[in-house]
Amino acid sequence: EVQLVQSGAEVKKPGESLRISCKGSGYSFTSYWINWVRQMPGKGLEWMGRIDPSDSYINYSPSFQGHVTISADKSISTAYLQWSSLKASDTAMYYCARAPRGDGYNYFDYWGQGTLVTVSS
């Protein structure tokens, strides 16, 4: 069974750093992209970026470039999303989602359960 299991909810203060994780199982982790998607409270879905775990090649959305860092450790089938200095506006649910490789196949077929990040002083 394909599963993406994300780390638990976080409560942080502005200016703090944070790394959340997404662990894949039940499939070849290096054969699919891992994407990160933000959902702010009561709002829609926003694509943040993706990583190819086989070689850590990364694409960022222009809206998120420079604000977050995506990485992966293929030895433990885990992808990460991290912030060096959180802002209150980073409060949101963050999802990881798997996408097949290849042009025309970049839909998100499996999703993690989400990690709620709350940033408040």
Place this chain on the structure above:
Amino acid sequence: EIVMTQSPATLSVSPGERATLSCRASQSVSSNLAWYQQKPGQAPRLLIYGASTRATGIPARFSGSGSGTEFTLTISSLQSEDFAVYYCHQYNNWPPWTFGQGTKVEIK
């Protein structure tokens, strides 16, 4: 950036009735269009990819159509478990991949 516009924002439907949701792209995305369902407190779930191919395990009452800039998701006979928010997603032109703002299907 390709802008995806969904309509209507809210659709009120009685159980057993047909629901038709629309998604329009600001430029052609070919057939690289997916639909997701999201229920409160849950992650999105893939329903349709390639504009018209049902994902594994998705009931036949869900169907997708369209290409280029105009797409439709049809739920032929709404069941109680289908009341949710639906998002379209283009994966043809990036960066970035983009989503519509969502259509909420509610009980009439």
